[in-house]
Amino acid sequence: GSDPSQIYQPDGGKDKENFRNYTSGPLLDRVYTTYKLMHTHQTVDFVRKKHVEFGGFSFKKMTVMEAVDLLDGLVDESDPDVDFPNSFHAFQTAEGIRKAHPDKDWFHLVGLLHDLGKVLVMAGEPQWSVVGDTFPVGCRPQKSVVFWDSTFQDNPDIKDPRYCTEYGMYEPHCGLENVLMSWGHDEYMYQMMKFNKFSLPPEAFYMIRFHSFYPWHTGGDYRHLCSPHDLSMLPWVQEFNKFDLYTKSEDLPDVSELRPYYQSLIDKYCPGILRW
Numbered sequence: 001g002s003d004p005s006q007i008y009q010p011d012g013g014k015d016k017e018n019f020r021n022y023t024s025g026p027l028l029d030r031v032y033t034t035y036k037l038m039h040t041h042q043t044v045d046f047v048r049k050k051h052v053e054f055g056g057f058s059f060k061k062m063t064v065m066e067a068v069d070l071l072d073g074l075v076d077e078s079d080p081d082v083d084f085p086n087s088f089h090a091f092q093t094a095e096g097i098r099k100a101h102p103d104k105d106w107f108h109l110v111g112l113l114h115d116l117g118k119v120l121v122m123a124g125e126p127q128w129s130v131v132g133d134t135f136p137v138g139c140r141p142q143k144s145v146v147f148w149d150s151t152f153q154d155n156p157d158i159k160d161p162r163y164c165t166e167y168g169m170y171e172p173h174c175g176l177e178n179v180l181m182s183w184g185h186d187e188y189m190y191q192m193m194k195f196n197k198f199s200l201p202p203e204a205f206y207m208i209r210f211h212s213f214y215p216w217h218t219g220g221d222y223r224h225l226c227s228p229h230d231l232s233m234l235p236w237v238q239e240f241n242k243f244d245l246y247t248k249s250e251d252l253p254d255v256s257e258l259r260p261y262y263q264s265l266i267d268k269y270c271p272g273i274l275r276w
């Protein structure tokens, strides 16, 4: 694949190794606080409750573009690289994919859609239950989880014999579809797309469902839970991730110019008023 960091020069030429810095930087306190709350409160019981609470999709009725506009009001407090509204990030990601994969219009739309699950914040959910990297609950957290050594000590699952071993409540290589991930915008959006019958290929659903699972797609952990299907999908998730991460730039796009193209993709793959 092509390298979007060669296409974009984020922040006047920010280098790749300067993204996702969790040891220093102006936003670090805000980022750490969000992860501390997430790693304390995301438990098996909590995630199961959220699936029930939001699985009926009765929080709001709106179009995809209305959801993009809602993200004008959201700054992601887990993100050490971005301090501007998430709507710009949606278009930046989509445009990066469009330049590198001009023939795959459905992939462009994945860029626009991938973070729309963050509308959960508008439903009153705290950021630690919406944003940030995800990890499997129901088994011991692995070392590539951000801040893993200083943020889990107050999570009750860490002392629960059902959940505190390497496999916890899972069978070896059970497949990520059978793993309960920490609750957030990935899983919610995946379920929402299924519920509303988006006519996108399986790769699109998969990329959105696991795009924040950095400990897996970038950290290389959790292979003991993966099926062959997961490993066959991993290159798609990693290809998507390049654009999700390296197109982040304070150089904000002119969204009004881009809207008509993305509206045409919405009309093709996920038209009309949808249930969220």
Ligand SMILES: [Fe+2]
Residues within 6 Å of the ligand: 114, 115, 185, 211, 212
């Ligand atoms: Fe995301």
Ligand SMILES: [Fe+2]
Residues within 6 Å of the ligand: 089, 093, 114, 115, 244
């Ligand atoms: Fe994103």
